[in-house]
Amino acid sequence: MAKKIGVTMEVGNDGVVVITISNPPVNSLASPTDFFVWDSSVISGLKEKFQDANQKSDFKAIVLTVLRMELDVQQFLQSPE
Numbered sequence: 001m002a003k004k005i006g007v008t009m010e011v012g013n014d015g016v017v018v019i020t021i022s023n024p025p026v027n028s029l030a031s032p033t034d035f036f037v038w039d040s041s042v043i044s045g046l047k048e049k050f051q052d053a054n055q056k057s058d059f060k061a062i063v064l065t066v067l068r069m070e071l072d073v074q075q076f077l078q079s080p081e
């Protein structure tokens with residue numbers, strides 16, 4: 001199953017907005033293929049969700065989080081070819 005790249009937002013009854021980044025494999029702001037380039041879909045998704053949150057009159061806090069990281073550390077332990 002392919003992992004979806006994007007940003008989601010949930011608003012709790014307690015006024016806490018949780019914004020979650022999903023950008024496998026490490027869920028960073030960078031492109032999965034080039035860590036020196038920001039992924040434009042993630043950046044625009046973050047901007048959109050923060051704007052949506054700011055439109056809510058009853059929010060008290062915004063929590064920014066990422067989905068569970070799935071980093072394969074074995075690739076870092078292998079010697080370069």
